[in-house]
Amino acid sequence: MTAILGVAIDAPLRATFDYRAPDGIPRENLQPGQRIWVPFGARRVVGVVVEIRDSTSVPAGKLRSAQALIDDAPIFDPTLLGLLTWAAGYYHHPLGEVFAAALPKALREGAPASDVQTVYALSTPARVGELTPIAVRAHRLRELVDLLTARTAVTEAELAAWSNRWRDHVRELERRGWIARIQQAPATVTRPVVAVAGPTLLDSQRDAVEAVDRAAGTYAQFLLRGVTGSGKTEVYLRAIERVVARGQQALVLVPEIALTPQLVERFAARFGAPLAVLHSALTDLERLQAWRAAQTGAAPVVIGTRSAVFAPLARPGLIVVDEEHDASYKQQDGFRYSARDLALLRAQRSSLPVVLGSATPSLESLERVEQHKAVALLLPQRATGAAAPALHLIDLRRHAATQGIATPTLAAIERHLGAGGQVLLYLNRRGYAPTLFCPACGWCAACARCDARLTVHQRERSLRCHHCGSEQPIPDACAVCGQPAKPVGQGTERIEETLQSLLPDMPLVRIDRDAIRRKGMLEDALASVHAGTARVLVGTQMLTKGHDFPNVSLVVVLNADQGLFGTDFRASERLAQTIVQVAGRAGRAGRPGEVLIQTEFPEHPLLRQLVDKGYDAFAVAALAERRQARWPPYARLAVLRAEASRRELPHAFLERALEVAPARDAVDVELLGPAWAPMERRAGHYRAQLLAHALTHAPLQRLLAGWLPAIEALPEARRVRWSIDVDPLELF
Numbered sequence: 001m002t003a004i005l006g007v008a009i010d011a012p013l014r015a016t017f018d019y020r021a022p023d024g025i026p027r028e029n030l031q032p033g034q035r036i037w038v039p040f041g042a043r044r045v046v047g048v049v050v051e052i053r054d055s056t057s058v059p060a061g062k063l064r065s066a067q068a069l070i071d072d073a074p075i076f077d078p079t080l081l082g083l084l085t086w087a088a089g090y091y092h093h094p095l096g097e098v099f100a101a102a103l104p105k106a107l108r109e110g111a112p113a114s115d116v117q118t119v120y121a122l123s124t125p126a127r128v129g130e131l132t133p134i135a136v137r138a139h140r141l142r143e144l145v146d147l148l149t150a151r152t153a154v155t156e157a158e159l160a161a162w163s164n165r166w167r168d169h170v171r172e173l174e175r176r177g178w179i180a181r182i183q184q185a186p187a188t189v190t191r192p193v194v195a196v197a198g199p200t201l202l203d204s205q206r207d208a209v210e211a212v213d214r215a216a217g218t219y220a221q222f223l224l225r226g227v228t229g230s231g232k233t234e235v236y237l238r239a240i241e242r243v244v245a246r247g248q249q250a251l252v253l254v255p256e257i258a259l260t261p262q263l264v265e266r267f268a269a270r271f272g273a274p275l276a277v278l279h280s281a282l283t284d285l286e287r288l289q290a291w292r293a294a295q296t297g298a299a300p301v302v303i304g305t306r307s308a309v310f311a312p313l314a315r316p317g318l319i320v321v322d323e324e325h326d327a328s329y330k331q332q333d334g335f336r337y338s339a340r341d342l343a344l345l346r347a348q349r350s351s352l353p354v355v356l357g358s359a360t361p362s363l364e365s366l367e368r369v370e371q372h373k374a375v376a377l378l379l380p381q382r383a384t385g386a387a388a389p390a391l392h393l394i395d396l397r398r399h400a401a402t403q404g405i406a407t408p409t410l411a412a413i414e415r416h417l418g419a420g421g422q423v424l425l426y427l428n429r430r431g432y433a434p435t436l437f438c439p440a441c442g443w444c445a446a447c448a449r450c451d452a453r454l455t456v457h458q459r460e461r462s463l464r465c466h467h468c469g470s471e472q473p474i475p476d477a478c479a480v481c482g483q484p485a486k487p488v489g490q491g492t493e494r495i496e497e498t499l500q501s502l503l504p505d506m507p508l509v510r511i512d513r514d515a516i517r518r519k520g521m522l523e524d525a526l527a528s529v530h531a532g533t534a535r536v537l538v539g540t541q542m543l544t545k546g547h548d549f550p551n552v553s554l555v556v557v558l559n560a561d562q563g564l565f566g567t568d569f570r571a572s573e574r575l576a577q578t579i580v581q582v583a584g585r586a587g588r589a590g591r592p593g594e595v596l597i598q599t600e601f602p603e604h605p606l607l608r609q610l611v612d613k614g615y616d617a618f619a620v621a622a623l624a625e626r627r628q629a630r631w632p633p634y635a636r637l638a639v640l641r642a643e644a645s646r647r648e649l650p651h652a653f654l655e656r657a658l659e660v661a662p663a664r665d666a667v668d669v670e671l672l673g674p675a676w677a678p679m680e681r682r683a684g685h686y687r688a689q690l691l692a693h694a695l696t697h698a699p700l701q702r703l704l705a706g707w708l709p710a711i712e713a714l715p716e717a718r719r720v721r722w723s724i725d726v727d728p729l730e731l732f
Contacts, residue, residue, distance in 0.1 A: 228584020
C-alpha cells in the first residue's frame with residue numbers, strides 16, 4: 001500500500017495536507033522532518049513531512065501524489081521537529097509557516113541541505129571503449145579526456161584552472177556521452193579547536209563557570225546576573241571553551257545585529273575556529289552556509305539573533321542567551337514567538353544547561369529564580385575593578401538648554417573631553433526633530449496614514465513617518481496658513497548638529513539606523529570609537545546593548561521622560577532597563593564614570609529609585625506591584641488583534657469573536673475589551689484588540705484551542721486582518 005504523507009506547507013493555513021508518497025520511494029526511506037516537492041494548487045512547492053500513515057480521509061479522486069523527496073535524512077532532528085511542532089501549537093500559528101521561519105530562504109526553495117558540489121568523471125561507456133574516439137585535431141577535447149582518464153573525478157575549480165573555456169569543452173563531451181556529472185559532498189577538514197588563554201577570572205566569574213560546567217549533560221537554567229562591565233561575556237567564553245573541548249557545540253543568541261560583529265570578533269579571536277553566524281543582514285548564500293556549518297558540526301560555536309534559536313546542532317552542549325531581557329527576542333509579526341522562551345524549552349528537551357545573561361534581568365527571569373526554577377549566578381563587581389558610575393539627575397525645569405542639552409550637561413561634556421575621555425549621548429529618537437510645527441496657527445505635519453506626526457529629517461530635506469515609512473519633502477511653509485513652520489524638539493540628527501556647533505574641534509560619530517545604512521558602516525563607526533578618533537558618540541538604543549567602550553567616562557541620557565508615562569504596563573520596566581544599560585557604558589576602564597539623566601520630573605519615584613538604590617530595588621518593587629495586580633509574570637496574556645481599512649470592521653469583528661468565545665469560568669480566564677489600540681490608525685489601517693487574561697498557561701491555552709476555530713469560521717474574519725499573540729511583550 002502506498003504510504004500517505006501528512007505535509008506542512010508554507011502558507012497561512014493551520015491544516016496539514018495529505019499526499020501519496022512519490023513513486024519509487026520505499027516507505028523505510030520516509031521520515032518526519034524531510035522536505036518534499038508537492039503540487040499545491042497550480043504551483044510546485046516545498047513541504048515538510050509531518051507524519052506517515054496508511055490511510056487518509058481525502059477521497060481517492062482528489063488525493064494527489066508528492067513529486068520528489070528532497071532530503072535523504074530529516075532536515076529537522078527529532079528534538080527540533082518536536083520543538084517547532086510544540087511552538088506552532090503554543091503560539092497557535094500554522095505549522096508550515098513555523099517550519100519556514102526555522103529555515104534559510106535557500107532551503108525553503110529546495111536547495112540541498114548538504115553542501116554538495118559538482119564533479120566530472122569519464123562516463124562508463126567512455127572507460128570501457130564503447131564510444132567513437134575523439135578526432136586527433138580536437139586537441140582540447142583530447143586533453144580533457146586525458147585529464148579525466150588520469151583522475152577519478154575533477155572539480156569545477158580544477159577545470160577552471162585548466163582552461164577559461166572549460167564549460168564549452170565539458171558541454172561538447174557531455175553531448176558525445178564522454179562525461180558524467182556527479183553531485184557529491186566536499187571533503188570536510190576538521191581541525192582541533194585550541195582556545196587562546198583569556199584574562200584571569202574573578203572569584204565570582206570562576207564560580208559561575210564551574211556551576212555551568214557541573215550541569216553538563218543535564219537541563220539546568222542559570223540567570224547570570226551582573227552589573228554592567230562585570231565580565232558576563234568572559235563567563236560565556238570560559239563555559240563554551242569546556243563545551244568545545246568535549247567536542248560539542250554552543251549556541252549563543254544576541255538580541256541585535258549591532259552586537260553581532262564585536263561578539264563574533266571576540267569569539268573568533270578566542271577559539272581560532274570557524275563560527276556559524278546567523279542574522280537577517282546576511283545574504284541568502286551566507287545564511288545557507290552558516291546553517292550547514294551548524295548542522296554538520298563544522299562550526300563549534302553558532303552565534304545569531306532571534307531566529308538562530310532554530311539553528312540545527314549536530315552535537316549540542318550549551319545554549320547562551322545574552323541580554324535576555326531584550327524585547328528583540330520576541331517576534332512582533334507573523335510567527336510571534338519568543339526566542340528566549342524557546343531557548344529554555346530547547347535546552348530542556350535536549351538536556352542542556354542554558355545561561356540567560358543580563359545586568360537588568362526581565363521580571364519573568366527574576367520570578368523563575370524566585371520560584372527556584374532557575375539558579376542565579378551573581379557577578380557583583382566590574383571585571384576591571386572600576387567603580388560603578390555615579391548617577392545624577394539634571395532638572396530641565398531649572399536649567400537653560402541648547403537644543404535639548406542643558407547647561408550643566410554641556411559643562412560636564414567639556415570637562416570630560418578636556419580630561420581625555422569620550423562622551424556618549426543617548427536619545428531614543430531618530431531624525432532631526434519629532435515634528436514640524438507652525439507657531440502662527442498651531443499646525444503640525446501629520447502622517448496621512450497613521451495617527452502620528454511626521455519626523456523631520458533635515459539632511460535629506462524630508463518628512464518621514466517612522467511607523468509606516470511614508471515620506472514627503474519638507475514644505476516651504478505651513479500647509480494651513482502659509483506662514484513659516486519650524487522643527488520642534490530634538491532627534492539624534494539635531495543633537496549631532498548642535499554638538500558640532502558647540503564643539504567644532506571634537507570628532508563625532510552618530511550611530512542610529514539612519515546613519516548606519518550599509519554593510520560595514522557599523523563596524524567602521526565602532527572602530528573609530530575604540531581607536532579614539534571619535535571622541536563624542538550620539539545614538540539610539542543601538543549604543544546601549546552590550547558594547548564595551550573603555551574610554552567613555554560620561555554618559556548622558558538626554559530625555560528620560562519618554563518612558564515615564566507609557567500606556568503599556570511594561571513601560572517602566574523597559575525604561576529602567578534602558579537607563580541602567582546605557583549608564584553602564586560609562587567608566588568601564590580606568591576612568592571614573594559619570595551619568596547624567598536629563599528630566600523634567602526629577603521627583604518621579606522610578607527615577608529616584610534607580611539613582612538612589614539601583615535596578616535591584618526597582619525590580620523588587622515592580623515584582624510586588626505585578627503580583628498584586630496579577631499581571632505577568634504572575635499571569636498569562638494573549639491578545640487578539642484586528643485591523644482593516646474601514647474603521648467599523650475591526651471592532652465589529654472583535655465583538656463577534658467575543659460572542660463565540662467558549663463558555664468559561666471568569667476566575668480562570670477573563671476577556672477584556674475590545675478596545676482601540678493606543679495608535680488607532682497605522683499604515684492606513686484601523687486597529688483594535690481584545691485581551692485574554694489568565695493566572696496560568698493551561699486555562700488560557702484551552703480557551704484559545706477552542707476559540708480560534710470558531711473565530712476562523714466567522715464571516716467577519718474575512719473582512720479584517722487578524723492575529724493572535726500569545727505572551728505579548730507590548731500592548732499596541
